[in-house]
Amino acid sequence: MQKQLRTQNEDLQRKVAAIMQSIGAASVPQQLEPYRRWLQDLVRGLDLQIERNLINLTRLGVDILPEVLDQTSIVTREVFLLTDRYLGPLLRAQTTDSLSLKLLAWMHSEHAKTCDLPVAFADGSFGSWPVESLPTLYVIPPGDQERLLHLPLCFHEFGHLLYACHRSEMDDLVKDLQEVIARRLEPVSRRDDKQAQREQQKRKQIAERWYDWTQEFFCDAVGLTMCGPAFAHSFSFYFRAIGQDAYQRSFAEQMHSSHPVTWLRVRLLADRARTMGWKDLADEIENDWQNIAAMLGVDEDYFGCYDDAFLPDLQKTIDDMLTESDPRHASAAEISFNGAINNSVTAPAILNFAWRMLESESSTYAQWEKRAVREWMT
Amino acid sequence: MNSDWMAIQSFHRSQELLTAINELSIHLKLEAAGIADAQQTERAEAGKKRLVDFLIRLQPLLETAEQNDREPVTGADARLRQLAQRLAEFRRVSTRGGSPLLRKSFGKMIELLESEKPEDRASLLLGLRDLRRLLDEHLETDTRALVGGF
Numbered sequence A: 001m002q003k004q005l006r007t008q009n010e011d012l013q014r015k016v017a018a019i020m021q022s023i024g025a026a027s028v029p030q031q032l033e034p035y036r037r038w039l040q041d042l043v044r045g046l047d048l049q050i051e052r053n054l055i056n057l058t059r060l061g062v063d064i065l066p067e068v069l070d071q072t073s074i075v076t077r078e079v080f081l082l083t084d085r086y087l088g089p090l091l092r093a094q095t096t097d098s099l100s101l102k103l104l105a106w107m108h109s110e111h112a113k114t115c116d117l118p119v120a121f122a123d124g125s126f127g128s129w130p131v132e133s134l135p136t137l138y139v140i141p142p143g144d145q146e147r148l149l150h151l152p153l154c155f156h157e158f159g160h161l162l163y164a165c166h167r168s169e170m171d172d173l174v175k176d177l178q179e180v181i182a183r184r185l186e187p188v189s190r191r192d193d194k195q196a197q198r199e200q201q202k203r204k205q206i207a208e209r210w211y212d213w214t215q216e217f218f219c220d221a222v223g224l225t226m227c228g229p230a231f232a233h234s235f236s237f238y239f240r241a242i243g244q245d246a247y248q249r250s251f252a253e254q255m256h257s258s259h260p261v262t263w264l265r266v267r268l269l270a271d272r273a274r275t276m277g278w279k280d281l282a283d284e285i286e287n288d289w290q291n292i293a294a295m296l297g298v299d300e301d302y303f304g305c306y307d308d309a310f311l312p313d314l315q316k317t318i319d320d321m322l323t324e325s326d327p328r329h330a331s332a333a334e335i336s337f338n339g340a341i342n343n344s345v346t347a348p349a350i351l352n353f354a355w356r357m358l359e360s361e362s363s364t365y366a367q368w369e370k371r372a373v374r375e376w377m378t
Numbered sequence B: 001m002n003s004d005w006m007a008i009q010s011f012h013r014s015q016e017l018l019t020a021i022n023e024l025s026i027h028l029k030l031e032a033a034g035i036a037d038a039q040q041t042e043r044a045e046a047g048k049k050r051l052v053d054f055l056i057r058l059q060p061l062l063e064t065a066e067q068n069d070r071e072p073v074t075g076a077d078a079r080l081r082q083l084a085q086r087l088a089e090f091r092r093v094s095t096r097g098g099s100p101l102l103r104k105s106f107g108k109m110i111e112l113l114e115s116e117k118p119e120d121r122a123s124l125l126l127g128l129r130d131l132r133r134l135l136d137e138h139l140e141t142d143t144r145a146l147v148g149g150f
Helices: A002-025 A030-055 A064-086 A095-109 A153-165 A169-186 A195-226 A231-239 A251-257 A262-275 A279-296 A308-325 A347-360 A360-376 B004-032 B038-067 B076-093 B106-114 B118-147
Strands: A119-123 A128-129 A136-140
Touching: A002 A030, A002 A064, A002 A153, A030 A064, A030 A095, A030 A119, A030 A308, A064 A169, A064 B004, A095 A119, A095 A136, A095 A347, A095 A360, A119 A262, A128 B106, A136 A153, A136 A195, A153 A169, A153 A195, A153 A231, A153 A308, A169 A308, A195 A251, A195 A262, A195 A308, A195 A347, A195 B076, A231 A262, A231 A279, A231 A347, A231 B118, A262 A308, A279 B106, A308 B118, B004 B076, B004 B118, B038 B076, B038 B106, B076 B118, B106 B118
Parallel strands: A119 A136
Antiparallel strands: A128 A136
């Protein structure tokens, strides 16, 4: 066993040396330099752990082989993760990454807890890997990386990072909400037969599912707060034509999904937009979804997973979470910005400008966007 | 929007906890053999703190999972709830010969971690061994979700 572990660790050592060489040799945009430095530190850390494993294998007379085996597995999994996910954004970096990187770096720079966390992004459907002690790896669809219209969805992903950075306080707030929801789901009278037990299990499942759902609603609220109306336009536009699944899901499907039904998210976004003074925006997105649902023949039904009676407590919890995490607010000037675009224009300003341009002059939008991006990047 | 965020957070949590278990376990075994290693002791202390913090966080979730499977486990993500439920199941089916993690009150495991008594070392090592097994199994789901099956 000792010999096997030694061979295994020596091979890992060669592998991390090769990775280190690739990281150093990669030609990357300036915005990825902090990410490159983090990767180099990570690989150095792995190399040190392998060294310790090799030293521990020389300690005779102490039975620490199970621990060394497990430490070897830990390093192996880290190397898998590194090569599978974290290296790609650096080794395959292109000059066309600059627009998305500029937006992501700006988002991080605007919050005290995230300003020192490097960013990178990979190809895929919108998502992120938000860990408070690591660089954030965002995932952006290739078709949206060089365009302005759906980059606002990155602000939702930034919400997950804010949650991770304030986890303890956020978990307490969500716990309180889950308990309120569990109480609201309780029937007026209790029986003790099989049917009642099944209903009890369903109520338990719903209350537990609300942990993940509350985080998603919070992230939508972060998007709206930081990016303004452009976030609501982008969210609604991106999801409204995906199909019936966005409008209605069975109870079982909802219980298997970490995301609430998208129509409900639109309802909450509209509700929040109204409280922020954007009534027309709220009416517009609600009507869009209502019209498509009618065409699909879908009624609004959450099969007991949501009730309008939850709304005041839910929005109060989201308000408290926003207070706790303190995301930057888009200003009125950014939301109505229509001036000359240059390098120092903020991300919410150019994104809100883009959505207004699309709505007012969609036939010339593509040309406008190309010019706007060029001017923002110079 | 994908939900990898949950898998990556759970993955890192488990990797950190396993590292903490191993560092502490190696330290205890070296100490028992009379081998001094100041850097190992330092890493073990950091690991011990990490484990105590985590077990304190896990304790109420485990209690809910053990006391009453009708009440929701709240304030924790799906993966942490699953870990608490798995530990509750391990403890329910464990034989009398199991470690303190499995057969005694959960608080005992925290007491052992905080104990400086040499006579507690063997019990703590058994508890750490079982916690490592539990986390290794738990981690498989996240690893599969992130980098696929092998």
